[in-house]
Structures are given as C-alpha cells and as structure tokens.
Amino acid sequence: MDVLLPALGNVLAPMALLTLILGTLAGMTIGALPGLSSTMGVALCIPITFNMPPELALILLGAVYVSSVYGGSVTAILLRTPGTDASIATALDGYPLAEAGRGGEALGMATLGSLFGGLFSVIVLIAIAPPLSTVALAFGPQEYTVLAIFGLVTIVGVASDRPLKGVLTAAVGLVLAAVGLDAFTGVQRFTFGQSELFDGVPLLPVLIGLFSVSQAFNLCVPAGGGVLTGNEQKLKGRSLPLWHDVRRSLRTMLRSSVIGSVVGILPGAGTSIASFISYNEARRHSPTPERFGKGELEGVAASESANNAVTGGTLIPTLTLGIPGNAVTAVFVGGLTIHGLIPGPSLFTDHAETTYTLILSLLFANVLFAILGLWVCRYLVVVTKVPGAVLGPMILVFSVIGTYALRNAVFDVWLAIGFGVVGYFMERWRYPAAPLVIALILGPILEVNFRRSMQISHWDLTTFFTRPLSLTLCLLVVLALAYPLWTQWRRRKLQR
Amino acid sequence: MTLDTIDRSVAMLVGVLCGAVVVVGLGMRGDAGLFPAIAATLGLLACMGIGLDTLRSRPPDELPPSLPWHRFTIWCLCILGLLGLMVTVGTFVALPLFLLASLRWLGHLRWAAALMIAIAFSVLIYVVFVYLLAVPLPAGWLTD
Known part of the structure; x- marks a missing residue:
C-alpha cells in the first residue's frame, strides 16, 4: 500500500491523464489500421518517450499496448478486416452481426469483453507479479540460463509453421547479441572497428527496423497501395448489447479472461492463440453452438475478453523475470531499459513506484478505452480508408526521426533501415522476426549467466540439474521441446 | 523463384556466415568467442536442416507473392x-x-x-x- 498510493498519485496527475488519453487514442487508431500491430505501435512510441520522465513514458507505452489490442476489433466487426491478428476470431461473429444491422451491439460487446479481460489480467498481474518477483530473487545464474533457454525454445516452437526457420532466426539473434566488447575479457567481437557497436547492436533501432520500417515497405511496395476491400457495414440500431446478452456472456468472459491470462504468461503464445482457444471453448460450452460463426454475441465476447486478458499476462514474466514472452513485450523491454529500468525482480524493489504506476495505468487505460471506445470506435473506420502508400511514408518518417532521436546517431538510422529491408524479406519468405528479437534480448542474459555458472561450477554442466529450481526449469524446457514433437507425431498417426 | 529455392539460397548464405563466425569465435582470446561460436553452430545446424528440408519430396512448392x-x-x-x-x-x-x-x-x-x-x-x-x-x-x- 505504501507504494500503491504514490503510484496512484502519479497516474492521476493531470499530465499523466493527458498522456493516458493520447496513448489510448493512438493505440486504438493503430489497432484499427489493418497491418499495423501493437508491436509496431509501441516501437514507434519509444523514441517519443525518450525525454519523458519514466512514469509518463511507461503510461504512454502501456496505454498504446492495451488499447491497440482492443482497436483491432473495430475493423474486424465493421469491415471483416481485423486490425491485428488478435481480432481474427472476433470477425467470425462480429461481421455477421454487423451485416444483420447489429454492428453497434457487436462493438458494445467487444468493448465490454475487452474491458472485462483487460481488468481481469491487470488484477492477475498485481496478484502474481510481486510474489513471483520474490521467488525470482532466489534465482542464480543457473536458473537464469535455463530460463533464457526456455524462453527461446517456446518462442521458436510457436513463431512459425516451420520451426527450423525459427531456430535459424533465433541463432542469428544470438550471434547479433554477442556483437560488442565482451563483458568478461574486453575482447572486441564482430565490431569491425565501428565504435557505435562497442556496446553491442543497439536494440531499439533493430526493433523499429524489423517492425515499423518493414511495415512501411509492406504498405508502400504492393501495387494496390494497401487500400481495404471489405464492405463497410453501417451502424444501425442499439450501440450497446442488452443486459440479458451481457449477463449471458459473463461466464464466457470470465472463462476467456482466465484462458487469456494463462496463455499470456506462457512465453511464445500470443493474443490470437488465446482468442481462438477461448472462442472454441465458448462454442463448446454454449447451448446453441450452431449460432457461432453466424452472428453470436458470445463469440465476440469470448475472443475480445481473451485477447485483452493476454496483455497483463504477458507482462508478468517480462516484469518479474526479465524474460519477454512475445515481440510486443520484447519492445516493451526496450522501452524500460531506455529509462534505466532493468526488467527483473529489481523493478519491484528498487523501482516499485514506477512499476506500480505502469500497472495502475494499465487498469486506467482499460477503463479509458472502454469509455472512449463506445464513442469513438465507429469513427475509427474512417482511418482505414487511408491508402497504404500514403500511410507508409509517414510511418517511415516517424521511424527514421524516432531512431535518430534515441542517440542522435545517423548510424542507428542506417541500422533501422537495414533491418527494415531484412524484416520485409523475412516476412515475404516466412522467416519469423519474433525469435530474432527475443534472442537479441535474451542473448546477453543467457551468455553472462551461462559463463558465470561455468565459472562457479568449474565447467561442470551437471550444475544445471543439481539445484531444485534449475532442475524444474530444465524439465519445463524438455516439456516445451517434447510437446510440439508429440502433437506432430499424434497428428501424423491420426492421418494414417 | 519458388520458396524452396529461396530457402536453399538463404540457408547457404547464412550457413557460410555462421561458419565464419564459428571460425573467428573459436580463435578469440579466452572464452570470449565461445558463446557466438555455440550460437553460430546452432545457426549452421538450422541451415543444414532447412537445406535438407527443401530436398524432401513434397506437394508442389508455392511461390511467394511477386515483388513489384x-x-x-x-x-x-x-x-x-x-x-x-x-x-x-x-x-x-x-x-x-x-x-x-x-x-x-x-x-x-x-x-x-x-x-x-x-x-x-x-x-x-x-x-x-x-x-x-x-x-x-x-x-x-x-x-x-
């Protein structure tokens, strides 16, 4: 409580509230624009936060993150064009509802579902993160080594339909993470004499390149210029669902929020996985499963509660252990480190007030996007009419200026553009970018802790299996490796 | 160009780079090059896996969307x-x-x-x- 009250004061300060409103509006707009992801939104906002106090910066990033996940539902319902992959399941029932003239109700249910899921996940975050950070204090180099391997294994497993491509991009990320002066011996590694690389490959230009610059390429290069083709449905009738429908969906919202929070905590799993699992569960438990896919409000509630519940869940391992579970939390780590906040247990001890400011701001951002959403979301469809070839140059300018602003270095801008081109071709050729980014973040954690473990144990590899916590994590790694192989084997057996 | 051809070319190019990282890494003073060498070996193995995967007989390979x-x-x-x-x-x-x-x-x-x-x-x-x-x-x- 002695930390919560000052944190609450930080969030309720006039400047913080203004930042929260602007961040929420920006996030909703980014989420509504098909092709622009939460990851890109957070990445683009980091340079803007550079000169801000850490509290304000985290409020902005948090607001953009949670509201962009919600924003994707607007176009999913009205255009059958999900703004983000998190809202693909929402379109299954949202668009038929809009076609039937119940778009307002569908948007209302999406808003209520998102609010429910978002608030639930923040409560889970508040309940789980502090005790988990206390456990994390007991972690030694062995545990951190295995934890980093666990993070890499899970992200590689789910990032692509061809895991070998995920392994390759993760390996490239690990090699890039090794660039710079070696922390133990002072040896220059792969710097080619460039002083800008002595501290390693800067994370943020890589993130902005892979997620924002590559997106600008995606919008500008195709001949169509990215103009949407969906038939916009006009909003008619009620703008909120009936209380009867809301009450009927409450159990679904609760179940989906639990699923979303659990999926969020697991490294590698994302919003789209959570929303599809929840959608399926809602259909399985429904007395009228045949109505799903044809315009069922409960389907919208299930998908939206789950994808917003993921937002708080993903921040649990990120904030407590410093292990980002997906691309957007990897970008979040970049946002934290730029303000001198190193993700891990110290966030809840040395920087507790700032951390709780972020957590409480997520709570407020959820309420705010619900209030704003009910008024503004129908007008957000207008922004989707902006052709990609008009939006792309603006994103590129923001990326270039934002990257330059990080260290006032033109080298970083070239790096961002270079990684933008690489990211564009990676997407075309189906090489996932998330393992590369996660490996770039986890690489130093993995290397430093592995070498420390080896120094402590005099190069005895059994040190990872002799400590209870480390052994448990090793078993999790084995499980994470074995599960996809087992499911693949089972699927082949069933096919035969 | 099919995706398999692209994958094969990428695997060859990145494989050569990973090989170079292993050689340079193992030649570094102390254990400074150990971690990059391990990471590059992982990359090398992945490249070999991707290369072999493209040689397997499969349904007709799809084309990536053409680049304007x-x-x-x-x-x-x-x-x-x-x-x-x-x-x-x-x-x-x-x-x-x-x-x-x-x-x-x-x-x-x-x-x-x-x-x-x-x-x-x-x-x-x-x-x-x-x-x-x-x-x-x-x-x-x-x-x-």
Whole structure:
C-alpha cells in the first residue's frame, strides 16, 4: 500500500491523464489500421518517450499496448478486416452481426469483453507479479540460463509453421547479441572497428527496423497501395448489447479472461492463440453452438475478453523475470531499459513506484478505452480508408526521426533501415522476426549467466540439474521441446 | 523463384556466415568467442536442416507473392534520398521532399494534395521532436 498510493498519485496527475488519453487514442487508431500491430505501435512510441520522465513514458507505452489490442476489433466487426491478428476470431461473429444491422451491439460487446479481460489480467498481474518477483530473487545464474533457454525454445516452437526457420532466426539473434566488447575479457567481437557497436547492436533501432520500417515497405511496395476491400457495414440500431446478452456472456468472459491470462504468461503464445482457444471453448460450452460463426454475441465476447486478458499476462514474466514472452513485450523491454529500468525482480524493489504506476495505468487505460471506445470506435473506420502508400511514408518518417532521436546517431538510422529491408524479406519468405528479437534480448542474459555458472561450477554442466529450481526449469524446457514433437507425431498417426 | 529455392539460397548464405563466425569465435582470446561460436553452430545446424528440408519430396512448392520491382526501386531511392538529404541539406528540407516524392509517385496523390500532406506532416514532426522533445535533428548546410 505504501507504494500503491504514490503510484496512484502519479497516474492521476493531470499530465499523466493527458498522456493516458493520447496513448489510448493512438493505440486504438493503430489497432484499427489493418497491418499495423501493437508491436509496431509501441516501437514507434519509444523514441517519443525518450525525454519523458519514466512514469509518463511507461503510461504512454502501456496505454498504446492495451488499447491497440482492443482497436483491432473495430475493423474486424465493421469491415471483416481485423486490425491485428488478435481480432481474427472476433470477425467470425462480429461481421455477421454487423451485416444483420447489429454492428453497434457487436462493438458494445467487444468493448465490454475487452474491458472485462483487460481488468481481469491487470488484477492477475498485481496478484502474481510481486510474489513471483520474490521467488525470482532466489534465482542464480543457473536458473537464469535455463530460463533464457526456455524462453527461446517456446518462442521458436510457436513463431512459425516451420520451426527450423525459427531456430535459424533465433541463432542469428544470438550471434547479433554477442556483437560488442565482451563483458568478461574486453575482447572486441564482430565490431569491425565501428565504435557505435562497442556496446553491442543497439536494440531499439533493430526493433523499429524489423517492425515499423518493414511495415512501411509492406504498405508502400504492393501495387494496390494497401487500400481495404471489405464492405463497410453501417451502424444501425442499439450501440450497446442488452443486459440479458451481457449477463449471458459473463461466464464466457470470465472463462476467456482466465484462458487469456494463462496463455499470456506462457512465453511464445500470443493474443490470437488465446482468442481462438477461448472462442472454441465458448462454442463448446454454449447451448446453441450452431449460432457461432453466424452472428453470436458470445463469440465476440469470448475472443475480445481473451485477447485483452493476454496483455497483463504477458507482462508478468517480462516484469518479474526479465524474460519477454512475445515481440510486443520484447519492445516493451526496450522501452524500460531506455529509462534505466532493468526488467527483473529489481523493478519491484528498487523501482516499485514506477512499476506500480505502469500497472495502475494499465487498469486506467482499460477503463479509458472502454469509455472512449463506445464513442469513438465507429469513427475509427474512417482511418482505414487511408491508402497504404500514403500511410507508409509517414510511418517511415516517424521511424527514421524516432531512431535518430534515441542517440542522435545517423548510424542507428542506417541500422533501422537495414533491418527494415531484412524484416520485409523475412516476412515475404516466412522467416519469423519474433525469435530474432527475443534472442537479441535474451542473448546477453543467457551468455553472462551461462559463463558465470561455468565459472562457479568449474565447467561442470551437471550444475544445471543439481539445484531444485534449475532442475524444474530444465524439465519445463524438455516439456516445451517434447510437446510440439508429440502433437506432430499424434497428428501424423491420426492421418494414417 | 519458388520458396524452396529461396530457402536453399538463404540457408547457404547464412550457413557460410555462421561458419565464419564459428571460425573467428573459436580463435578469440579466452572464452570470449565461445558463446557466438555455440550460437553460430546452432545457426549452421538450422541451415543444414532447412537445406535438407527443401530436398524432401513434397506437394508442389508455392511461390511467394511477386515483388513489384518498379515500386520497390522507387521506394528505396526515396529512402536513400531522405537519408542523404537529411545529413546534407537538413532534416526539414529532406522530409517534405521525401514525402512529396513518395506520396506523388507511390501514393499517386495529386501534386497539391501531396504537397499539403508533406508540409503538414513535416510541421507535425517539427513540433513533436524539435519543439516539444528538443531533439537536435540534423540541420545540414542550409541552416549552418
């Protein structure tokens, strides 16, 4: 409580509230624009936060993150064009509802579902993160080594339909993470004499390149210029669902929020996985499963509660252990480190007030996007009419200026553009970018802790299996490796 | 070019680079090169796996969406122009020129509309980054 009250004061300060409103509006707009992801939104906002106090910066990033996940539902319902992959399941029932003239109700249910899921996940975050950070204090180099391997294994497993491509991009990320002066011996590694690389490959230009610059390429290069083709449905009738429908969906919202929070905590799993699992569960438990896919409000509630519940869940391992579970939390780590906040247990001890400011701001951002959403979301469809070839140059300018602003270095801008081109071709050729980014973040954690473990144990590899916590994590790694192989084997057996 | 051919080429190129990292890494003083060597070995194994995977008999390989080289070239030239002009004539000459060129040639907007958007967006960037955030953007020859 002695930390919560000052944190609450930080969030309720006039400047913080203004930042929260602007961040929420920006996030909703980014989420509504098909092709622009939460990851890109957070990445683009980091340079803007550079000169801000850490509290304000985290409020902005948090607001953009949670509201962009919600924003994707607007176009999913009205255009059958999900703004983000998190809202693909929402379109299954949202668009038929809009076609039937119940778009307002569908948007209302999406808003209520998102609010429910978002608030639930923040409560889970508040309940789980502090005790988990206390456990994390007991972690030694062995545990951190295995934890980093666990993070890499899970992200590689789910990032692509061809895991070998995920392994390759993760390996490239690990090699890039090794660039710079070696922390133990002072040896220059792969710097080619460039002083800008002595501290390693800067994370943020890589993130902005892979997620924002590559997106600008995606919008500008195709001949169509990215103009949407969906038939916009006009909003008619009620703008909120009936209380009867809301009450009927409450159990679904609760179940989906639990699923979303659990999926969020697991490294590698994302919003789209959570929303599809929840959608399926809602259909399985429904007395009228045949109505799903044809315009069922409960389907919208299930998908939206789950994808917003993921937002708080993903921040649990990120904030407590410093292990980002997906691309957007990897970008979040970049946002934290730029303000001198190193993700891990110290966030809840040395920087507790700032951390709780972020957590409480997520709570407020959820309420705010619900209030704003009910008024503004129908007008957000207008922004989707902006052709990609008009939006792309603006994103590129923001990326270039934002990257330059990080260290006032033109080298970083070239790096961002270079990684933008690489990211564009990676997407075309189906090489996932998330393992590369996660490996770039986890690489130093993995290397430093592995070498420390080896120094402590005099190069005895059994040190990872002799400590209870480390052994448990090793078993999790084995499980994470074995599960996809087992499911693949089972699927082949069933096919035969 | 099919995806399999692309994968094979990528695997060969990255495989060679990973091999070089292993060689250089193992030659470094102390254990400084151990971690990059391990990571590069992992990359090498993945490249071999991808290479072998492309040789397996499978249903007909799909083609990646074709790249519109004309638009890609214009876009790359616009970006190179932006970066080149930013450090020479200054950011606030380079930005409107880049936006004007890309909006006109790639977005196919009318000159007047492209000009209006270019100027308005450059003013927005000036207000946010120079006025509010006090970022010293490259000023170039004109302002020097």
